[in-house]
Amino acid sequence: MSSLPKYAKEKQITYAVHVNAKTPYEIFIDDIPLERFYESGINSTMELNPYLLRNGKHILKVRYLPLETAKDRLLHPGDVYFNEDAKWNIFFVSYIKNENEPLGYEGEIDYVNSELQVVAPPEPVPFWEQTFELDIKSLPYSLKGWSASKDLKEMDQDVLADEVFDFFQDLRAVMNNGNFDSFLEMNKKRDFEIAVSQYKEDLGWFGAKQQKEEFLADCKGNMWLVNRDDYVVKIYGNGKLATIERIFKLKNQCLIAETEESYFNYSFLIHKPQGSETFEIIRK
Template sequence: MIHQVAKEKQITYSISATATIPVVIYFNDIKVSEENTPLNSSIDVNGYALKNGKYKIKIQIFPVFRRGDTTVSPEDIKSCQFSFGSFTRDRATGDILNPKTYSELSLKAPNAPVPYFEQEWEVEIKDLPYELEGWSKGQDLSKMDKKELEKRVVSFHEKVRDILDQGNGDKWGDMTKKRAQETAVFYYSNNEQHQTSVSENTANVAKYCKGMMVPLEDYELKLYAEGKLATLERKNHTMEFNNKSPLDIKGWGALIRKGQKSGAADYRILLYLPPNSNDFIIVRK
């Protein structure tokens, strides 16, 4: 059973982003933007804030790879706009209610072009009506031997890739159980909505992933949340992928499903090791 929160307290914190050049956004030392791409959206961060408190936002701005740019101009940086705020959502209609802006994340652009730009801010979350365990008790993976850690993370990804490629939605559901349970909490789902989401995710693996997963390749190990989370991400730019151009998959999760006709989607998994355990658990995406 999921504890139900009164609608007026179902607060979602978010980062609003408008950028015509590639940006990557981090919250609580976790990459929360989907990929290295221009953005014109609001990114929910409830899933990466386990409780009320102070958090860091970091934004990186990069040159436009498909244009062949090697630097970012001060004008491009100044054209980007970011802010931190919150809202509530009508789950029946999807409408955004009671939007608030707490911080305009103003950029301090340099005076000359740079290879990339980075800036950080501290923000505070005060009104979450829940507290999640998440990865808070996880082992510090940064203290492990990097080669051994990468070997184990790759092995886990290979196992998950095989499950997805077999279309085994039930096994995928078992492996993502903790993630689904905590997602229901921070997304304010009721029990029926949670069960529907789990069923749909299970069915989609059988429908879309069977025989469609690309090989696990061109990856690099990434650690987030001050060393408590690990994943694999694609490390090189692409100009096109699976008959879609332009499509740059640099920074995507290494588990990638081809689209039926063109394009692709990734199944990013963030892993943590509980205390006194050698078995990774999928906790976020």
Template sequence: MKYKLVFLVALLSLFSCAQQQKNRENKLAKAEKILDKKEVIYSISVQIDMPFELYVNDIVLAKEYSKSRKIMGIDINPYLLKNGTYTVKIRLLPLEENNEMVIRPKDVATSFVKLVRYELQREPMMGRAKNYKVLEELPLPQIDTVVPILETEWEIEITELPYEIKGWSNSQDLSKMNRDELEKEVKDFYVLLRDELNSGNPEVYFDYATQRSLETISFNYTDKDKMQQSILDNNNLYKLKAKGTMYPIENYKLFIYGDGKLCKLERIDEANLGRNCLIRKNGKVKTWISSMLHKPIGSDTFEIIRK
């Protein structure tokens, strides 16, 4: 019986060693998977020779009303909750010609929209992007005569996001509310935020933006400790810069986005047209503070969810 016991102990010892080795291999595989995980950013690259508005899934990405050529890349990860199919839409707006407001064929011909993808560059002094690639040209409809406005949309496929976030997927449909009541409620919330910032109490603003901060960790691949430090730094900055410098909530219009799930107040005066209504000004420098709102199902309170 003794040799059986010795054999059993040896067998158990071999099994234990094998299990430990397997555990080590699993941990190593997980570590390698984390190291190899690509921090993919999707972006819309544009060159537009007229004013325009750009949207993804009915959420505004940009409203650019200057008459000059605009060349920019607009990261769309904040508005991508998971992999899947999304709709990109652009509205090209007219310029003045011969006392008429029109879109000219030559301006459309020299403009372009592209879906691009890159990975975050973590090497110092090497820029922000690596492995930059144009995934798709999003063709603008070419015209042979002037038109008053031009709008088009495309479907894009997002396939490489390593995250899935909640965002506004479980939010109330604000478009079902009475418009006047909604506008009053939204304005009251903006006034609350504005007054707290103006009084030197930015903690209130950041409390209402908690979910946005948590999701930024995912879609911007931000280290949690660095994100916490960023919030602390911004809180201290706003104590200094926002106190006594906030614009009043005026000259605005309520916009509803995201198929009814999102809303914000945007300025309609020429100097701030299309910008968020939360504005601070230090000297000649104006800062538009993030204020895209949603209201989670079951909640009576708005939250700040994006810019």
């Protein structure tokens, strides 16, 4: 793997979406899940860079879900937009990170001119979706990612499911055995591209002693089995990415480690590069 590129500080733009959510929600960028939260009243900032391969037009999709307390299990117009003081807020922002600044970034964010227009459903519905076209202009990098990967929707879906489950069963075994070096090798392309998108200076953090110790403490001997009855194969990234997601307990999560203290979710998006018949990890 080649060394990380270097960019001047003023070029290190981070794009993000910030939401003040009034309902549960699911948010996607270019058909990739960014965040899914099934409670109300959450404020969250989601960095987009790891999923932005290059400058250009990108599609943000927000799926508004019914309140947990909705007796009719429907999303009502007022849940999304009641008035200007009681409504969903979605902001598309950019900034330059600076850990020495009180807020963690340089300057101020212009929230007034960064807000996306939220439109409520015209009547009660099971859910409501909005899409927004984001114009990304200032990324200094360009990544290959899954841009030239095979379209998994064109595969025989039974064959696809077998291959995806085989991959995740192998990955689960590596983690359960505590094989940290093999885990790093399986994730090296993902780690490199994420490091580029986040303007890291080196890749040392991924293989650091602390990371290894946490990996062993959380994963070795603690990984849940990958039983096909507990999972469904999901295709994202407009057909280029795949993963498995739990159907019941810890719904929508991927590989699970359980210790005496807690559960840990490990998410992976895999793809098939053009010219390859095997999957590899490309994002989380």
